[in-house]
Amino acid sequence: GYTSEDPAPTQYDSVQRFAEWGFKISPLMVRAKSVEELVAHYHLIEAQRSSLGYDIDGVVYKIDQLELQRRWGFVTGEPRWAIAHKFPAEQAMTTVLRIDIQVGRTGTLAPVARLAPVTVGGVVVENVTLHNEDYIKGLDSNGQPIRDGYDVRIGDTVVIQRAGDVIPQIVSVVIDKRPPDAVPYEFPHKCPICGSPATREINEKTGKEDSRRRCTGELICPAQAVEGLRHFVSRGAMDIEGLGAENIDLFFNAGLIKTAADIFTLRDHRPAVTKALAERREEQARQREAASGKTRKNVRSVEERNY
Ligand SMILES: [Zn+2]
Structure with missing residues (x-):
């Protein structure tokens, strides 16, 4: 000052x-x-x-x-x-209990290590991303060894670190503590959500294999359905006016749209559609209210309103 x-x-x-x-x-x-x-x-x-x-x-x-x-x-x-x-980044030792595969909206299979809970830098860490197949094997995106080239196995003792508000990461595998029966992790070649083959695409420019494995199920894969529906209504595809990405999310979460075909029968569910829209407006109004500190007068219930 x-x-x-x-x-x-x-x-x-x-x-x-x-x-x-x-x-x-x-x-x-x-x-x-x-x-x-x-x-x-x-x-x-x-x-x-x-x-x-x-x-x-x-x-x-x-x-x-x-x-x-x-x-x-x-x-x-x-x-x-x-x-x-x-100070040096805070580190802690823990064990890998499980490796789960999460499927993202674009179909990417993202491995997550579930850890025995451990406190690092004042925060309890239970999950850590394993990025992709190669990372688990001990290789970076250029095929160079990381963690002294050691792979991550279920049952392994690992050192994790967290510096400031940075996402926790595995620094090393304590190889002396590896259980004798620990086996290399086999990355799934099928999508755990829909069962479609999960493949590694070849980058056309570099000729290199992508480090991420992706589900090929696209529209039939529930994990990718929302992304597929968003594309379906977008300007480059069906260009459905008034049905943008936001509304797709809303109707999908409300269970009104599961596949593209459901979009064309939305009018048969008019009361449910109206209700979902009204609830979102109400939620938005509530958020504005909380942000501005002002309260609204004469608030009608969602059912009483006409839109
Ligand atoms: Zn899938």
């Missing part, structure tokens, strides 16, 4: 003045007189990190004299009088 004069000649004393004025200050801030003291305090805070009640990713060392801060200034936006010392 801006002050007409410094509250004190140093940053430390200025912050102490803030406390006198009633501001809440961090009790972890200290004045250090040597590099050894700085590093000692870094380790002290690191030890308390998980019990602080808020997330931190490191500490910042600063020159205390405000006059020196001004004289040293900034270079390419970075202060020359302050430097961050980050």
Whole structure:
């Protein structure tokens, strides 16, 4: 902020003045007189990190004299009088209980490892993405080894890490703890939802196999149905006016449309369609109300309204 004069000649004393004025200050801030003291305090805070009640990713060392801060200034936006010392990403060890395959709206088979729950960085982690078939085998998208080339097997002990708000990931497999009966994971070649073959497409430009396996069921695959219906009504296909992606989602979730053919019999379900639309308008109005803090007057029930 801006002050007409410094509250004190140093940053430390200025912050102490803030406390006198009633501001809440961090009790972890200290004045250090040597590099050894700085590093000692870094380790002290690191030890308390998980019990602080808020997330931190490191500490910042600063020159205390405000006059020196001004004289040293900034270079390419970075202060020359302050430097961050980050903590290493928090890691934890746990076991892989199961590997589940989720089918996305575009038919991609996405493997997820279900883990024995473990706390990492103050958050309980139970799932971690395994990305694709090659990742499970221990290969990156260029066919280069990751995790020292070890595959992930059900029953394996793995080290996971989570840095800041980053999604948890598997760092390594603890190979010494691998159960003797653990077998390499066999990635399904069939869609677990509809049973259609799941294949890896060849990229026409690069000639390389895609790392993701996809369900070939398309319209017959319930996991892909919504995406297929969205395409069906879109401008490039049937171009059905007034029936955009939003309404498709709404009618699909309400059970009114399961296949493209159901679109043409929607008029036979007029009361249900009207109800679904009214409920969404009501929900939108409620959200606007919550966002603006204003309440509406004379709200009629969904059934009483005419649209
Ligand atoms: Zn499928």
